[in-house]
Structures are given as C-alpha cells and as structure tokens.
Amino acid sequence: MLANLFDEAAQRPGLLYIEYVDLPSRLLPVLLLFGLACAPAIGAGQEEGFVGSAVCRNCHAKTWTTFHRNPHYASLASGREPRERTGCEACHGPGKAHIEAQGGKDNLRSFARLETRETVEACLVCHGRDAELRGARHSRHTLAGVSCGECHSIHGAGTATKLLLRRETETCYACHARVRAQFSLPFKHRVNEGSMRCSDCHNPHGVGAAVARMGVRPRMMEATRAGEEACLKCHTEKRGPFAFEHAAGRIEGCEACHQPHGSVNPRLLKRPAVFTLCLECHTGGGTFGRGADGIALPSATHDLAQARYRQCTACHVRIHGSNADPSFLR
C-alpha cells in the first residue's frame, strides 16, 4: 500500500500530507490544528524544491531496496515529519534541482564534499536532541577533522546497529594504531574478544571538561552516571565509599597504577614488580593524609632486603580501600 502511495507521491508532491486528513472524524479537530501548524512548513517546502523521497528510487534503486531496514526510514514511514526532516531530503536537501539536472552532486547536499563541521551540523539537526551526541559539535574528533562519515555510513553500514562502517573496535583501530597494539598485549580488557567496546569507557562524540584528573584529561572519557571515573562502571567493588580510601585512586585516578588498555604485567599494572610501583609514590611527599605526611614512606619494619616485603599487596590486600584498616591490611 505504501509503495503505491509513493508512486502517487512521485507524481504529486505533498500527497503524503494530504492523505493525513483522511482519518476518523473524532480526530479531526486535533488534525486540523496540526495541519494548521504544519501548513507554513509544507508550503515553504514546496517553494524550496522538496519533491519527496519516492522520486529518488527511480535512479537509486539499490539504496532504496534495503532502506526500510535503515533507522532513517522511520522519518519517511511516519509521514509526520516536516519535509526538511523526511527521508532522503532530510539529509541531502531539496531534490528538485538534482532531478531536473538528471543527477549530479552539485545540486544537492553531497556528504563526500562537505567540510567536517557542515557534516556534523547536518547530522545534529535531528540527533542534536541526544545528550550523548550533542558534544559532537566540538569534540576533539571534530576539531581534528574527523566527521561523522569517517565512522558511520548511512547507506553502506557494516554493522546492524549504529550504522558503523565496520565493527566498533575496527572503526577505532583504523586511526588509533597504538591502542590496537595495547589491546594485543597479554593482559588487556577483552575488547578484541567482543566482551567490551571502546564506547564502554569513551564517548567518541565528545564530552565536556573531564574532572577525574588534572589537565582536562583523560579526554573523551565518559564518566559514570555519578560523574566518577569510567573504570568504576564495571569495577563497582572498588568504588566505595570506604572508611579508609587509597587517596591515589581518587586523586590521580586508576591510571596512577594501571594501564587500562593493556599491559604486559598482571592486573594491568604499570610495572612488572609491585614494590617499585609503590615506592615511586611513597616517598613521604605531600602534605595531606595521615599525619600530614601525604604519601607515607614504608615503615622501618619493612625490610626490603627480604623478598616478602617486596610483595606489598601480599599483606595490603585491600589496596583500593578498606573499612577496617587504614593500611588496607583487611
């Protein structure tokens, strides 16, 4: 039925909107009001050269064949969107000139020719309501010239959701080669295995200023719903609050000790031996904390000449925070 409607619509632009009037009479008052509200937009659309999406399939049959499986098809199927937000013309602009010229890329919005900012603005016309996507306008990706089309493809998507060109991991690796290497290390978060995704921790569409660490870093890290470091989304047992917190985790973040993407060391630690990792901070510096000694030196009872004292976490088992012992022993 809808296909027939499109055929007619191809001949009579605006038919989809006229058809709306033909509904149960009890809805007429509401529809009249709606129609009045829409009328200026429809009229303006006709003047600006909108012709409706059904015309497009005459030449772009391959794209049209599976377009009903594209999330953007909803704008067409609903029939309630204004013309500048409906179907093909929602993204590519009015098609009249394109049709009259029998094709060409100069007479409509061709995303391959747009500047990054123009592409982002075009997508945010509809997607700008989403709080997670709105930051794309000025994310570091956008500033670096990475536009929506570098990762997404409306008509040639390689994934079933999000319309990504490739699997999410591969999409990110395409530019972040160093990260690919990190996730190939023996100890890593299971991103390559499909158990995690880059977007579990990062928001590629940009976030505001980060507050987990100094220097407005880490960038593009999506905090937890409570505004904490992204690691705590999954590692809830380390979130606390604890009566005695390991302040380093709250101040310098988990990256003070761990390499979140991957490491050659167990537990994603930054050093192969634990005691060097601890001693590099516990030099007695700083003024906050117990006795204003900040980061306390190991006490004289810790004879580093004995191997057992070089395994700090053998005793300090609650190193992320404890409720029972300020030294994280239990």
Added chain:
Amino acid sequence: MRGEIVQLMRLAVAFLTACLCGAQPTVAPSQGHSATEPGKAAGNYDIVQHFETGYRFRTVDGNLGKYRSDVNYGNGVRLLSGYLSLHSRDGHGRRFDELVLTTHGLGNDPYQSASLRIQKDRRYRYELLWRSNDYFNPALTIAEGRHARNTQRRWQDHELTLLPQAPIRLMLGYSRNSHDGEALTTTQPFDARGDEFNAFARLKSHQNEYRLGWQMRLFGLDMQFTRIWENYTEATDSESGASQSGSAPTTGAVLTAFRRTEPYRGSTPGWRAHIAGERGRWLTMNGRLMWVYGKREFVLDETAAGRERFGLARNRQVLVFGSGRRPASMGRFSLFIHPGNTLTVYSHTAFHNSRMEGDSVYQQFDNAARVLERLRFQFLGIRMLTESTGVNYAPVRWVGLHGGYQFSNRRVRSIEHVGLSPAAPLESTQENTLHAGLAGVRLHPAERMRISLDTEIGRADRPFYPISERRYHAFSARAQYRHRKAMVAGTVRTHYNANPVSFSMHSARTKVFSLDAGLAPEARFGLDGGFANTRLETTSAIAYFAGSRFLEGGRSHYRSDLWSAHLMARVSFGSRAQFQAGYTRVEDRARGVGRVGLPGLPANLNQALLQAQAFPMVYQAPLARFTLRLHEKLNWNAGFQYYRYREDLVSQNYRAHTGFTSLTWSF
C-alpha cells in the same frame, strides 16, 4: 609443468583444509552483519538471520594458568554467533518496526554477549545488552602468586524509552552488575608486623541500578532529568581450615583456624540533569549537573586461632563496624560561539566536589578478653575546578588553526581522628594548580590527505604525587591519506614529564610511532597491516629500609620498548569461499639500564631492582579462518589461532593451539 603446479596447489589446499579441520581452533571472529544485507519477506517483515554453531578446540603446552589468564578459550560446543533482524517493510509493524538480536560466544565461551533492540516508531525503543566475562588470573608476579582469582562478572543494561520522538519523552533503565567466584588471598591474623597466611575467599557482589528520567523542550532548551537509585551488596567471606605456617621462615607463627565474614551494603541515590540549547547557528551551550550520595554500612567479623610470631598460643577475634559516606557533586558547562563559518570559540568549565567521610569502631578480643577499642574517623575532601578555553580558526579550506588554554585547580583536604581520646584531629590541606597551553595546525593539502600537528605544554605548582605531571610537554603529528581502495596513516607522539621536588624526583619520556595501511583494490581481496612502537622510560627517586638501614637517593628505572605488528589478508574465491589469514606480534625489546648505584644495597635487593627495570617478552598470535559455502543457506567455517608467550622474569611461558569448526545457517 603446469600439471605439477596444479597438483602442488591441490596438495597445499588439502593440507590447509586438514589443518583447519583437525587443529585446535580458537578464535572465532564473528562476522559483522551489514544493515544493507538483503532479507527474506515474511508478512510485513523483512527477516535476516544467521546462526553459527560449532565446536571449539584447544591444546596448551606450558603454563596453563597464564594461558587462561591471557586467552581462556576452552573446548566444547558453542553457539559462536547469532544474528536475527526483523524490519517492518512499510515502517508500520503491529508490535514493533525493528528487532535486532545479536549473540556472541553463547554456550560456555569465556566471553559471551547478547544484545537486543526493539523499537516501534514514536511509541517505544528498548535496548538490552548482556555480557559475561570469565576471568582467571594466577597473578604469578603479584603477591608471590598468592592472589589468584577465578571469577565471573556479568553485566546487563536495559534501557526503555517511551515516546522517543515526542516533545516529552520518558526513559526507564535498569542495570545489574554481579561478580562471583573463588579467590586465593592472604591474611595477617595476629598482628600487622607478623606473618601472612593463605586464605580461600568466595567473592560475591551485586549492584543494581534503577533509573527514571524524562526529557523535554522548554523555552528553547532541551532538558533531561534522571533520577538514579543504586543498591550495592557484597557478601565476601574467607576461611582457612587447615593448619599452616606463615611465609616468613624465621618466625614460628602458625594459623590453625581462620574465618572472616565482611558484609558490606549500601545505596547511592542521585540526580542528573542535562540542559542544552542554541541560539541560531552562532551560539550553542551544553550543561550537565550531577549529585549523588553514596552510603555504605559494613561489618567485619574475623576469628583466628594459632600461634603468634613469638610462639604464644593466640585466639583472636576482631570486630569492625561503621559506615562510609561520599556525597559528590559535579557540574559541566560548555559554551560555543561561532562568529562566522571560519571561527569557533569554545569554553568548557567544570567542577567536581566530593567528600568522603567514614567512621569505624574497631574491637579486638585476645584470648576472649577485650584488649583494644578504637574509634577511627577519616575525611577526604577533593574539590576541583577546570576551565578550558580555545579557538578554532580555519581561514581557508585547507588550513585550520587551533589554540587554547587550560586551567585546573584541585584542593585535597584530609582530617583524621585516631582513638577514643578527645585529642585534636590530624588535619591537612594541599592545593595544586595547573596551567597548560595548546596549539595545533590542521592541513588538508589534497582532497584525500589530512595532516595534523598538536602540541601541549603544562606547568603545575604542587602536584600531589611524585609521578604526577608537573612540567610536561607533548607533541603529536599525524598524516593520513585515505582513498576508497587504500589508506595509509602515520603517527608520531612524544610526551615528556619532569617532576622534581626537593627530596624526590620523577621523569618520564614516552615516544610513539605508528604506521597503518589498508588496501582493498577489489571486493574479493583486502589487506590490512601496520606496526607501532612505544618507548617509555621513567626514572623515579625511591627511599626505603633495607637491613635496618634507611636508604635514600636510590633510583627506580623502568624501560619499555614495545613493538607490535599486525597483518591481515582476506581473499574471496567467487561467492563460494573466503579465506582470512593474519598475524599479530607484540614484543618488548627493552633492557634495563643495569645500574642501581646505591652503596650498601643488599645483593638480593639490588638484583630485584635490576630485574624490575624492564620486562622483555614476546607474544604472537597467527590466525586463519576459512569459509566455504556448501549451500545457499549453509556455510562451513574453520578457524585456527596459535598463541605463543615467552618472557624471562618468571617462568610462565606457553604455546597454545586453538580453533573451531562450525556451520553457519542462514534461513
């Protein structure tokens, strides 16, 4: 001659096929499912479905624990991947317009996931993501290998949006995160300076989070409010039934019985608000506010019997109870001004304030007599302000300039009460301010070529930790050429940081170089490869006690020279067969500087410091995957991946053959 070549090729194919069938396959890289894949009509719906089921194999030579920690694929029948999609052909389905279900690794794979998305235009949208991860870590180099874990973590996230396109939309959400399993840990039951003993622990924790939110447009602003309720429960207990000696050979401590229960539970209610708006095309703003109040109640009951380090019989019970509270608030505001098409001025402002306060009552009973009672209270307050202002200017189409300034200020305040006496609390404050400048150039010299250069210089006045950034500068450059059939990109990055203080110092230098290339001249052939080199070198001052002497002025050196390379090739033989082969290699070639240089350093500690200066290792994983179309709706797949891990510090090397053979049904 030609006949011999054909014969050899046939033999090679037969050998390869035999290898793929009989070898121990491992990795089953699930193939992506394109949104443009043609489907089959069923009523008003268009259906696409694939299910790949098969058998996994593995054999491991060497350290099985390390293999399980790194890879962990096992033997057995699996539903390796599944995909089902239903789309309404006219966009007006009766119950839903779209349903997409994907699964990965179901049936006892260590990494399993499933996602479901159902939506009906203008009515609702529901998304589910379920994941399970089997985690095994023998942790040989940590805590003398006495902290092993064999646990499973499961996540599920549900999001339901009602009236998704309406001016007022309603959002409901539920998330659950559970962590269960067994672990090996240690305990010091008699005194903090005594011996440590092994204990067996059962980990159990669950987090449930409920969300209710709505979004609306008012006064030209998009507003979103979300109410969050989070409940967290942990019921981990540990015990040791058998009599055991401690790890210190010189003491006579013995543990004959040990049991600890430590229930821990609480809630974290919170609010989140998001407001965004724009004024024409020249001004946009974005703000977010969050407030949460985390609260946890805890009890620890520990009983231990045995002999202490001086050989005396001890029977000790420790009771601890109290609560921890952490109210936190966070706000972000971003403002963007676009005076013209070539200029953008932005400002990000954020604050975060959290204070952690808790009290715990500690009671200790030695041989049934209460000998100690203390009330401990600790406060840790962290307040942070951040401002980032920048300008992005593109005077011509092929040049873009970027500059900015960042300011961060953080104050840490701590208060501590120890004991029951009314003595004044220990109170201290430290504040750190960081100023950083950024500059960058983007060049677009040709349609398909892009070059970017960025640099950042920062200065902090009083960083909290020796490893924190104090005087740092970073530089990165990236060049990329991308064509429809080929891509090549190269990146160079450096990051230097020096943190000298009067009694300590730390310096870190990182250099990264990477090169990636991809080639797909035609649909049936693709090649993708690249390598990266990351060099890290740090030097830190350390101080410690060794053999009753206090040694200061020592150095901890660490080097990493990580080389990684990957190469993947894909060939399709008509529409009947596809072959993929790849190779990944990671190698840390670093060697330590070979000096510690501290007089009086005991020989064994000197050796330990030298060993910790680098971690040379090699990890490689070649793989192959073959797919043969047996029928229009049936494919046979086979895959093989070989893993080899080798390092020198601890003997935990292994070689593993893994693989799978499977059938993919499309119906």
